[in-house]
Amino acid sequence: MAPNINLKTAELEKISHLEYFKIAVSVDCVIFGYQDKQLKVLFIKSDLEEFSGLNSLLGDLVRPDEDLDEACYRILKERTGLDDVYLQQVHTFGRTNRHPSGRVVTTAYYALINYHNRQLKKDNELHWHLVKNIRKLAFDHKDILDESLKHLRSEIMEQPIVHNLLPEKFSLRELQEVYEAILGTELDRRNFRKKIALKDWLRDLNEMEDNVSHRPGKLYKFCPELLKIN
Numbered sequence: 001m002a003p004n005i006n007l008k009t010a011e012l013e014k015i016s017h018l019e020y021f022k023i024a025v026s027v028d029c030v031i032f033g034y035q036d037k038q039l040k041v042l043f044i045k046s047d048l049e050e051f052s053g054l055n056s057l058l059g060d061l062v063r064p065d066e067d068l069d070e071a072c073y074r075i076l077k078e079r080t081g082l083d084d085v086y087l088q089q090v091h092t093f094g095r096t097n098r099h100p101s102g103r104v105v106t107t108a109y110y111a112l113i114n115y116h117n118r119q120l121k122k123d124n125e126l127h128w129h130l131v132k133n134i135r136k137l138a139f140d141h142k143d144i145l146d147e148s149l150k151h152l153r154s155e156i157m158e159q160p161i162v163h164n165l166l167p168e169k170f171s172l173r174e175l176q177e178v179y180e181a182i183l184g185t186e187l188d189r190r191n192f193r194k195k196i197a198l199k200d201w202l203r204d205l206n207e208m209e210d211n212v213s214h215r216p217g218k219l220y221k222f223c224p225e226l227l228k229i230n
Helices: 010-016 018-022 068-080 141-155 161-165 172-183 189-199
Strands: 024-035 038-045 058-061 088-093 104-112 126-130 202-208 218-222
Touching: 024 068, 024 141, 024 161, 038 058, 038 172, 058 068, 068 104, 088 141, 104 141, 104 161, 141 172, 161 172, 172 189, 172 218
Parallel strands: 024 104
Antiparallel strands: 024 038, 024 058, 038 126, 088 104, 202 218
């Protein structure tokens, strides 16, 4: 077969397009938690003067020797101390003016963590905030938060990912409250339970709630085999 005379080397490609190889890449982590029937998100104070006083998501530039997933887990470990969290890639954001230092393309990930069972690294800059109260963030992080929340809402009826926000044992009432917090709306009790029953996600533990101020409900847990990848 005759050689293709139109081929060029990777080095020549780089030399002829130097401006294209000067774009930075970053990742941003949207960490959702749940407390007191409210959906929360974890922020850190921005360390850039241009965004003084504003909160930002947990993120950083991707190092030259790591891929996106590695960078995301590294940042999560460094900032929070967590290293066994399931992260879901959401979307890539590349608006030309999104970063004041230059062109930075970022990929967002989200995670759900149990507010009570996860011990975060002690850092005075880390704070939980109610998602419904967020109005302004550094960079384009409000857009990233909104897109991640939209993605989460589309996923919760397709995958049993809300188990990350619940104790191992829970009532259907508690499960519905988590869904309502994420969706930002009240749900009809009967319709919700019918939809959940059709999913076949739960295992009846033949136990009842105790030490509750209302009528005790039956306790359930998610089927273990469903949680291996979520």
